[in-house]
Amino acid sequence: MTVGIRHDDLRRRNRAMVISAVRRAGQPSRTDIAATTALSPSTISAITADLISEGILVESRTGDAPAARRGRPQVAVRLNAKAATILTVVLSMNQLSAALIDYAGETIAEERRKLPTLELSREALVDETVGIVRRLIGGAPDGQPVMRIVLAVQGITDSSERKLLWSPITPHADIDFSTILESEFEIPVTVENDCNMIAVGLRWRNPERYARDFIAVLLSHGIGMGMVLRGELFTGTQSSGGEFGHMIHRPDGALCRCGRRGCIEAYAGNYAIWRNAKGLPETEAVARDVTDEDIRALAEVARSRPGPEREAFRIAGEAIGFGLGSLFALIDPAPVAIVGHGANAFDLMQKPMLDAIARTAGGVHSGAISFDTEPDEMPLIREGCAMRALTFIDQEVFSPAQTATPGRIVA
Amino acid sequence: MTVGIRHDDLRRRNRAMVISAVRRAGQPSRTDIAATTALSPSTISAITADLISEGILVESRTGDAPAARRGRPQVAVRLNAKAATILTVVLSMNQLSAALIDYAGETIAEERRKLPTLELSREALVDETVGIVRRLIGGAPDGQPVMRIVLAVQGITDSSERKLLWSPITPHADIDFSTILESEFEIPVTVENDCNMIAVGLRWRNPERYARDFIAVLLSHGIGMGMVLRGELFTGTQSSGGEFGHMIHRPDGALCRCGRRGCIEAYAGNYAIWRNAKGLPETEAVARDVTDEDIRALAEVARSRPGPEREAFRIAGEAIGFGLGSLFALIDPAPVAIVGHGANAFDLMQKPMLDAIARTAGGVHSGAISFDTEPDEMPLIREGCAMRALTFIDQEVFSPAQTATPGRIVA
């Protein structure tokens, strides 16, 4: 916290900075890197030489544009895809998927399988996860062992990013995936909230729009949120936090899946939309497992004629709108991405949502609010996990605290 | 953002670190500083020697405890109170106050005056502010010019900390106090939200309790909030943010002073408590200027017997409770300080508040929630402003970007 900066921190941080610049730019020249990092060409030259000799970067002679300019042509450098391999695992409702990804971010292999997550025992769930990891690790290229595993789960994770504290996809709580997987494979593992990974993925995919401040809202069975503020992923003080879906919309209102009442999710989650569309009492749980297909069908009816279906989407949009309004009262308006299957019904929710926001303090700078939709959340989660893992490698493995001078023998 | 670290940044940051360590510890020895900063004794020796020769620190031979230990006694260093002078100005409802404060944080002079802020014209309000600043600056010790002014206002300030965007204490909006005062006095000025300064003040006063994560709620005419997360003051992306009082408690509910409906403040602000206690319709504005004394009298009645007064405080507590519950869903539970005159009625609000929180997602880790009350907000605001100004001097003035080698003439 109040720790001074040591001399060796300098190189470490600047190395990480150079790697980060290359990861963002793709194939920058040394001159480009010097420009973005504001370090001198001599320093960049020294650092890139180190990184190349360590196999982290490679030169790629073909600058994307030869430019036919006068003078010595720029030599582009890029990440050496073979420098490391990482593994992403996504555990969501009734589905487990994993992907093996190289250091440049390209997918090497992947696997996806259906699982009745709600019914599995704790052991079976863990075993399935260990199994998919084992199979994919087996497929890692020779000499490029997997160096990091990031597991994204729908649910609340702890702030040390090691455990799943609670999840709607399984009745079991407090599953210490990190310790389990680390003892099995001896590879560092972090456990992340799926919506937080969506936010990281969005920024990676579109850094123009999703830059310093933005919000990702996942509309699915439940309502999730990931948020980036001041360029940093927002998390709770003790958990992954950002449980937007469990902010209170109407005190003592509709029954939520979490057992409490009046949560936003109890008005805007899949099951809540179904409950309202079918005229079921809002104080009772929904017995049926409401699927994406159910919602699609309801949305079609809602578009075709007024009625309880349309009203159900209106109520959902209103709940999200008031929630965003309250959130904007705290953080000010920011761009919003509506992610997940619910984004397909955004047309039905947009107007009530904007109307609600306009009735809140968040409506003041409404110019800063803009919506974008992305119905398929899975690729975003995977990309977010990959970025999280690769950033870790960049910083902790390839820019380590010790300058590692092997050969100096003390005895 | 992606800027590398230069060599001269090193010394700059470590200087700031040393100053900060001295400010926190009071009278540490060089050894103490080395321990808290994790820098080597040699480095600390060099930096403190610089700081002493520049008049920023002074040695104070009398270590607070002679300790009678063996060995060379520690020589304590402390901030040189004469190194700088700063000015804090607090503009709140019907009151303007200012204080001249030395570099060690001791008050040199202060002035306080009543003002009908709601009725003053924009020019009169600005003139009053300029006037109080002018009078106090005049009292600055010889050779110690005021180096920084921090103005705290009840209301929303912009994120560049220069303007008052909107305030309940005046009908005028968008007052650029920084530019006005800077052109008048040629001293850097920042404009801050009062509740944010309360948070800074709380941390300074009790760093044990108010450390990495906590919330300060100001219960006064309106409801304000300042929040520290991960050790950093939380602000909006475009403004001071943290408008807890304008999160929505009941959609389309009671009329708020801001003109919207259902805000927490419309249930828990002074005027809202009065409105409910007197059985006035919640859809109508309160004509009367509800004073702290009114609330005190209502609280007395509420304590003496059941009735609308007690119910009014219950409703207020409930509104704050649900609001905190929603906030905790986002950030996880954290210690709360209830600040301002409303804290005197906390006994009437505590139970409904806790009951409400228990009905939200924030109630899960309720062990991490704890309340503390501080009825007098003014000293906290002033201390927060002082710390803000002094921290600025520590970092920007006494640890500047340029190593400042005057005497080197280029021509």
Next chain:
DNA sequence: CTCTTTTTTTCGAGCCTCGAAAAAAATAAT
């Protein structure tokens, strides 16, 4: 084939932090 332009590397200078040793300043022991 030479000149010009641009990129990249090389090299020495200047800082900064660190560790080891020395110096300083006290108490404890003889």
Next chain:
DNA sequence: ATTATTTTTTTCGAGGCTCGAAAAAAAGAG
């Protein structure tokens, strides 16, 4: 009274790092 011990602080040289200037490299232009 003097010496030994202990702890704090300073001094000094070593090692690293970044930077600027100059050189080298690698092209196109003339």
